[in-house]
Amino acid sequence: MxxxxxxxxxxxxxxxxxxxxxxxxxxxxxxxxxxxxxxxxxxxxxxxxxxxxxxxxxxxxxxxxxxxxxxxxxxxxxxxxxxxxxxxxxxxxxxxxxxxxxxxxxxxxxxxxxxxxxxxxxxxxxxxxxxxxxxxxxxxxxxxxxxxxxxxxxxxxxxxxVVELPVSEAVIQDGAVKGNIDVLDVRFGNLWTNIDRSLFLQLGAQYGDLFEVTIENSTRQVYKNIMTFGRSFADSHLGEPLLYVNSLDKIGVAINQGSFAKAYHIESGNKWKITIRKVDGKNCQ
Incomplete structure (x- = not known):
């Protein structure tokens, strides 16, 4: 060793x-x-x-x-x-x-x-x-x-x-990518999903595109809104939500200089589901 x-x-x-x-x-x-x-x-x-x-x-x-x-x-x-x-x-x-x-x-x-x-x-x-x-x-x-x-x-x-915990796979279904919130970026309150960047890009995603994000737990819908896919947090205004690629090459959800998890009382684990769907920006004006 x-x-x-x-x-x-x-x-x-x-x-x-x-x-x-x-x-x-x-x-x-x-x-x-x-x-x-x-x-x-x-x-x-x-x-x-x-x-x-x-x-x-x-x-x-x-x-x-x-x-x-x-x-x-x-x-x-x-x-x-x-x-x-x-x-x-x-x-x-x-x-x-x-x-x-x-x-x-x-x-x-x-x-x-x-x-x-x-x-x-x-x-x-x-x-x-x-x-x-x-x-x-x-x-x-x-x-x-x-x-x-x-x-x-x-x-x-x-x-x-070896004992294993149940792990769900992210999938593309009905024109959207669906996955879990695996863990929180504890210090900053960002959500880290199990959605690989490569899977997300199959939606035709490019930086600046708009996406409808829905988050549910096992009992109810907790969040639904439209946000931008950004290269970094600077690609959104202060307090705005965004999608980004985290350090593990998976999709994260954040608020620029805020805690997404705290703002919407979101936790992590298999019961926390996220759906991301690309939307036409023209219909979001």
Whole structure:
């Protein structure tokens, strides 16, 4: 491995949980370098943990080890796994769906069940509520430092056995593209959809074109309006909505210098649907 360890949790930074994980990892080896992906995953939100890994992992050097701990099933029969991706990164995590987006969009090369009788912080065998410290930080640091090889973490299982969350595909239907709001750009309140730029362009989209955007959740229509497809936020006036291509080459929805999510009380996940239809600008005057 390359000595790089990246942590993601839903723990926040208001107490000592993340610091304890750092301490365990550095106790394994002081030669590793530890970085934070985020510790602000919404509590218990496995879907968002899966998406943030997918959003980030490809930009790190090969052999970087990631630890992702969003673990509402801690202490139950859920398994702990180490995953080698086809991009040659390693993820140490509960087997609860955290690998969903990586499996679908990047691919999995190898999966190991972590042998928790062998690989855990010495003296922690009677604790069942802090696997992030006692198992994942310990195993991740051993892998990152090269003190154990990937295959030594435990027995191999098929990638098909890994728990996956349901993922919907964006489609073109009745002259419109339909998809989901996968996640929010939390800091700025933009909506990130699962609609690839290439699919969106099949509508004949060009910068400056107008589109009718409809957003629904599982019970009602939340938003319907016409907005411009812009190259950047500067292609709209202050406070105006727009469509744009985000950093993952997917379609995003934003308000110029405002929070779209907050303005219209929009969330993310499989129940949040978006429909985008090209309109004739002449009829929108």
């Amino acid at each position: 390359n000595g790089l360890l990246v942590l993601q949790t839903d723990f926040g930074l208001s107490d000592g949980a993340v610091s304890a994980m750092y301490g365990v990892a550095l106790g394994v080896s002081r030669d590793i370098r530890i970085f934070d992906l985020t510790h602000d995953i919404p509590q218990y939100n496995i879907w968002e943990a899966s998406y943030r890994l997918y959003q980030t992992i490809a930009y790190w050097p090969e052999n970087t080890v990631f630890i992702s701990v969003v673990d509402p099933g801690v202490g139950t029969a859920r398994k702990s796994i180490a995953v080698r991706t086809k991009s040659n990164h390693v993820v140490v995590t509960p087997d609860n769906g955290t690998i969903t987006h990586i499996k679908k969009y990047i691919g999995i090369e190898d999966v190991r069940l972590i042998d928790e009788q062998v690989h855990r912080l010495p003296g922690s065998a009677h604790s069942y509520t802090f696997y992030g410290r006692d198992v994942y930080a310990y195993v991740g640091a051993k892998l990152a430092s090269g003190k154990i090889a990937f295959h030594e973490t435990g027995p191999e299982i098929s990638p098909e056995e």
